Amino acid sequence: MATVSFRHVWKRFGNTVAVKDLNIEVADKEFLVLVGPSGCGKSTSLRMLAGLEEITEGEILIGDRVVNNVAPKDRDVAMVFQSYALYPHMTVYENMAFGLRLRKTPKQVIDQRVREAARSLGIDNLLDRRPRQLSGGQRQRVAVGRAIVREPAVFLMDEPLSNLDAKLRVEARSFISKLHQRLGTTFIYVTHDQVEAMTMGTRIAVMSAGELQQIDTPYNLYHNPRNVFVAGFIGSPSMNFFDAVLKEEDGKVIVETPAFRIPLPPAVGNMYRGHAGKRVVFGVRPEDIHDVDYQPPGILPAIIEANVEVVEQMGNEMNLYLEEQGKTFIARTDPRTQARVGKRQAVAINTSNIHLFDANTELSLAYEAKQAQPETIGASN
């Protein structure tokens, strides 16, 4: 059990900067997910924490100990790799016992821990097999088992689910979440899949180009992204963005894009009044654009019209690909919607859930204001 801290951590490979001034404080027993597109520095950060990469600058602490110069084996961490990295020449039992044997743990203790872990993972009938005789799902469990028996202070996972097929991945997701609850250990989990991040993490650190973009709960990341990158990365289909100008007319705050004008209701408009006259990026999630005929009650709608280009029937909902003045965007609407390809369709934008970003800095204009609001429905933990 331990906290983990990254303090002004940098990683350079020659002239390339892989991680830029990373600062993260992970609480004890937390499930922190590092997420970002490939090459964003998330795996490198994890490998620095594990001791597999040197830290160019800054400090990493596990508990209250600076581990920069501590050998990986003495950091009390266990890691599950994307390829599982099971030793092919050893049986499942030997794979799981390897770390304990190197630490000269007594034989009975090893045997007890391996069998107990194997039972809890449902792989106790596979202990005599070699990795190549196992399926992907079984290998994944062995890799997790190998980490469990070590009883480490911190669990590190580097994309452990990306080699599984879609169905097993969903099962493995809940399996790892349960494991975290049962073990009560700090988990740090790297993935490029925002669905994995949202479903598993108690907090999520979004990284891009070596920089931490935002670290927050899944709820806050979704509802109050700090910048355009986070807003676009979290959520699927991703948020629609429009270049716009923020105007104030007769005391009303208005978002004006080449395609449409949206007057903001006072409660929302007041947050942005100080930015009137600025060029902004206007963001709205597909799930906040509704068919006018089926808009949910209680929203503050702004109605616009657009051409329907593609209709995707998903069963529980409908994805509409809309176009207006050369700008395409997506709406996730009620499945009963009557929208037809080639027709005009009136849609209602839920103005209480819109996002505005500075066009130059790409930072959210209402980040501080929204951060002060309490998390409401669905707030995690």
Add this chain to the structure above:
Amino acid sequence: MAEQSLQLEQANVLTSSRRRRGHFQFKQLPSYLFLGAWSLFTIFALSWVVLASLKTNREVFREPFTIPAEPQFVNYQRVWENSQVGQSFVNSLIIVGLSVLFILLVSAPASYILSRARFRGRNLLTMIYIAGIGIPYPLLFIPLFAMLAGLKLINTMPGLILVYVSLSVPFTVYILTGFFSSLPQELEDSAVIDGATDFQVFRKIMLPLARPGLITAAIFNFIGLWNEFQLALIFIQDPDKRPLSLSLYALKNSMTYSGDWAGLFAGVVIVVVPTVLLFILLSERMISGITLGSVK
């Protein structure tokens, strides 16, 4: 539910590995014919030599294509005892066995470091090793002789072993470097986190995984050195210390006077048997070793 799908997946793993065996295809016919003819010729030549070695000298010339009337195992006994082939066989086993052992002891760690460690000048060092393969032995005769003479190792088995080891390391490093590079980096990372020291990673993880490569390298070196003649001829003069190849040469020379053809064939069989046995026992491992790097 989770259990069920895991089991299902396991079943798929099993059937797909069963399905992998290829079937004969018509377009492979020419290559099968060619390889078949080659095999037939090799089997014919080998069995002819074996049969001739069991005949009397008279039979060898009178009835070259028959089965010996009465197998003359005495040919082997005669060659083994009188022509020092027996002593040479033991010498060869010692010289080649120890050489192969030392070659692997030196080359395996060297190749591992050359394929994995990050240090300045690694590529240059690898190049220098590989360049060693291209040097023709005759160029080295005189300098090697001078060096061994200085070490007082001329006409000794350790001297010849030293020469064999140093001249075989470049080729072996070349093969093994390829092997070690083909092993996944994550296994090393995982072992390091499990608590292994650098040496333990090498000894307990990488070395066992490189076993097909080590076996391949061992076989190539064994066969090469077992049949080696030039260097042995230069560095060994004493008949008691001769390896098998020199003995066979001496046997052939003595033929001028003795005319013992059956004995010569017996000698040839004695030389060939160990390498053939090695092939029979280890060929499958060797093939898997050769293809490992490319298939993965």
